[in-house]
Amino acid sequence: MKVNLKIISLTLLVIFSLWITDIIIDYAHHGSLDSFLQIIKGRSGDEWISRTTLSGLILLFGFLMSLAIESKKALVKSLQDQETEIRRMFKIAGEALVVLDAKGEVKYWNDGAEFLFRYLQKEALGKEFKHFLGPQSYDLFDEELIRLKKSTPGFKGRTSLILVGRRKDNSEFPCEAIMSWARINQSWLAVVLIHDLTTPIEKEKKLILKEWALNTFPHSLIIINRQGKIISANPASAQLWKIPRQELESKSFIKLWEKEDEVNDFINEVWEKGLQAVRIKALRKDGSRFLALVSASPIKNEEHQKVAILAFIQDITATQDEAQARNLKDHLEQLATNLAVSFINLTPDKVDSEINKALELLGSSLGLDYCYLYLFSSDQKKLVLKSVWHLPPGLRESLPNEIAVNESNSWLEKISQKETHTLSPITPNSPLLNQSPFLKSLTWRDTQAFLAIPLISRQKVLGFLGLEKSSSWQVGDPEIISLLRLVAESIANTLEQKVLEQQLALSLQEKESLLRELHHRIKNNLQFMASLLNLHLRKTKSKKLRQILTESQSRIKSMSLVHESLYSSQDLSGINIAAYISNLVSYLSQAYIPNQEKIQIKIDIEEITVDTNLAIFCGLIINELLSNCFKYAYPEEHLEKLGQPGEIKIKFKTIKNERFQLKVIDNGIGLPSSFDLEKATSVGLRLVNSLVKQYQGTIKIEKNRGTSFTIVGPLKRTNGS
Known part of the structure; x- marks a missing residue:
């Protein structure tokens, strides 16, 4: 139907064109409107033929021109459709397809290339293709690109290369690159098909x-x-x-x-x-x-x-348990130190209340349900409940007041032999519970773990420290046991001291001799401990252990000198502080400074008599601060910088309001600017801080050209402090 319409339209166009052409020719010959109208009214036969021929030629030319225009439009549209189709095929191609210019720069980058190289099209366009290859492929790619440029212009060559590709994450992979040239938009461009050679195998x-x-x-x-x-x-x-x-x-x-x-x-x-x-x-x-x-x-x-x-x-349960155990050990160590300090020279009327506080601290620190003391009676036939702490407070449940010693059981024998007794886990059917009514009572209190630590003083067992917990507890940790035995020893010594002081109070006539004997025994015990430490000090090769033993030995010696002074003195009421400090400094300098010429110590001490509490306090403070100076204040480079021996000054004097002032000054390297005594990690400085607080004193630290410690406190402590 479309062809018929075109033929009819063309025929009508020819007839109309012939008629118009004929009119135009007549008008051209005659040159007037009248003549033109006359020609329209009548024509001769020859004129019609010639005019018809000319009209046909003009129409034919117009028709051919219209066909050429239509053909060109169709060709352009066809090329555009082909280019669109090529781009679509490039885009959806399964392989990576890249188009490069003569310089090797990326002009096109399809989805396959994005997937293979992990670069988006907008990231790749304009970059040299070598950017997407491993360095080992640079030279080979450049050589092939130059060779292709020099190949036959009509075909421009084709080549296949084995290259190493590099993804955006810098991972590399083997690939085959098939390169050929194509003429696109009047320019020769390289079309590169890249195939990943990572095999399915x-x-x-x-x-x-x-x-x-x-x-x-x-x-x-x-x-x-x-x-x-x-x-x-x-x-x-x-x-x-x-x-x-x-x-x-x-x-x-x-x-x-x-x-x-x-x-x-x-x-x-x-x-x-x-x-x-x-x-x-x-x-x-x-x-x-x-x-x-x-x-x-x-x-x-x-x-x-x-x-x-x-x-x-x-x-991480085990790791968490280890961390908790380490924290517990650190806390127990600090608790043991604080208890040992607080029990020093405790008055008899304060012993019971301080022991109750110690049990409460111990129970809450370990998360216990029961913490108590049993002491042997004077006839050694029974153990009597002395002090108890229980959570919640005030409840004692089925804890017996007395334990008969004649019970045939092994656990009391272990206590008597100064051994620790542990029992965990506890089950109602455990045969061990039948050894003693006391052990049987553990199940009535829902106890799951039980620990009994002997209270030993002067090689004598006074009783035991009992610990109970209603949940699982690793009671066999040697470090925990060792720290708990240290706490038990502090309690036992305090109880023993209370007994001795009570005995002294009962006999005024024997007071002085017993007091001298007490100081003598304490001095001997302390010296014996120092000798034991010295024996270990000689045998050990560990530098860190030697340092710990030396520090412990000096602390014992500082207390031993007090009791030695009292035992030698005619007056048991006090100690000459100047003589005591002089002896202590002499001992410490010999213990810590092999070369006496490197550090000089100057003493300025007021000649007064002080009580034993203040003497022990000053001795412990001077011991810790001096040993700290000897160890850290004077490294070799600092002494070279000084150009002279280091200098430490120790001053003691009384001030107004019945108070004293103790100063320890050095010209060493000084403490760090961020140092905070409350946050000190060393045992020595923590002990200094604890002692000052206990003695109701104050401490001031100055860090100017060395370090200065100024401690102020009462000449005599108030009761209970």
Whole structure:
């Protein structure tokens, strides 16, 4: 139908054109409107033929021109459609397809290239193609590009290269690049088809290697989806939760934890923000729990889309327990030190209340339910409950007031032999409980762990310190036992001192001789301890241990000198502080300074008599500060800088309001500007701070061209301080 319409239209156009042409020719010959009208009215035969011929030629020319225009339009549209189709084919091609100019710069970059090299098109355009190759392929690519430029212009050559590609993450891969030239938009461009040579076998090997790594990894690895459903779990995960692997993989990851809401929020955070970590308690099928450290990050596919989450789970229960045990040991060590200091020269009327405070501190620090003292009666036939602390306060439950010694049991024999007795865990059917009614009563108090530590003073067992806990407790830790024995020894010494002082008070006639004997024995005991430390000091080769033993020995010596002075003095009411400090400084300098010429000590002490409390206080303070100076204040480079021996000054004088002032000044390297005595980590400086507080004194530290410690306190302490 379309062809017929075109023929009819063309015929009508020819007839109309012939008629118009004829009119125009007549008008041209006659040159007037009248003539033109006359020609329209009549024509001769010859004129019609010639005019008709001319009209046909003009029409034919117009028709041919219109055909040429239409043909050109069709050709242009065809080329545009071909270019669009080529670009579409480039874009959707499965392989990487890149178009380069003669300089080797990227002009086109399809989706396959984006996937293979991990660069987006906008990142790649305009860059040299060498940017996407490994350095080992630079020269080969340049040579081939130059060779192609010199090849036949009509075809411009074709070549195939084996290159090393480099992705955006700098990972490299083998590839084949097929290069050929094409004339596009009047320019010769290089079309490069890149094929990844990583074979399916190699990919399969990688998958097998990943599966092997997952199954042999010693810690838990779990892959979950966005909703928390477990996709895969390795054998270590099944062992951690103590269920079969198939059963674990059928569960929701969220149900494996004590707090499901927190885990759900954690999954969302990982999905949105990437790598995250959390500490949380896991819940097993049998109801048991463990503390876990969970680290998780999203898994992305080759198109960089998030498809899952990989979670790494590590049981840190043991690590957490170790940290708690270390903190407990540090706390116990500080507690033992503080108790030993607070019990020094305690008046008899304050002993019971201070021991009760000590039991409370010990019980709360260890998380105990019971903490108590049993002491042997004078006839040694029974143990009597002396002091008790219980949580909650005020309750004693079934704790007996007395324990008969004639009970045939092994645990009391161990106490009598100065051994520690432990019992954990405690079950109602344990045969050990039948040894004693006291042990049987442990079950009535729901006790799960029991520890009895002998109270020893002057090689004599006074009784035992009992500790009970209603939950599990590792009572066999040697360090914990050692620290608790130290606490028990401090309590026993205090009790023994109280007995001695009470005996002294009962006999005024024997007071002086007993007091001298007391000081003599204390002095001998302290010297014996110092000798033991010296024996160990000679045998040990550890520098750190030698330092600890030396410090302990000097502290003992500072207290021993007080009792030696009292024993030698005619007046038991006080001590000549100048003579005491002079003797102490002489001992310390010999112990710490092999070369006496490097450090000089100047003493300015007021000649007065002070009581034993103040003498011991000053002795301990001077011991710690001097030993600290000897160890740290004068390194060799500082002495060279001084150009003279180091100088330490010790001053003591009385001031107004019945107070004293003690100064220890050195010109050493000084303390750090950030130093805070309240936060001091060394045992010595912590002891100084504790002693000053106990003595109701104040301490001032100046850090100008060395260090100056100024301590002010009462000449005599008030009762109970």
